[in-house]
Amino acid sequence: MINDMVKCRDFWMPFAPSVLAERAGDYYIKPKPMAAPYMVMAFDSRPETRQKFPAAQHPYDTRRARRRSRHRPIPPTTAC
Numbered sequence: 001m002i003n004d005m006v007k008c009r010d011f012w013m014p015f016a017p018s019v020l021a022e023r024a025g026d027y028y029i030k031p032k033p034m035a036a037p038y039m040v041m042a043f044d045s046r047p048e049t050r051q052k053f054p055a056a057q058h059p060y061d062t063r064r065a066r067r068r069s070r071h072r073p074i075p076p077t078t079a080c
Contacts, residue, residue: 039064
């Protein structure tokens, strides 16, 4: 599994994908219309997308995603 190869990640530490804010509803069930750009909150995933992105899935079918605007560039990140 990729989690074992990258940073010796445990099963409960899935990868966090970036998703365009205008497409977030295609992948997440978000009960309130609030911004969530920094992966602070986890949202339920849509059942039809769970098998497509297993590395981004928590054990209880939730995901944290970095929601990005198409018009706002993604700043560079640093390794831990």
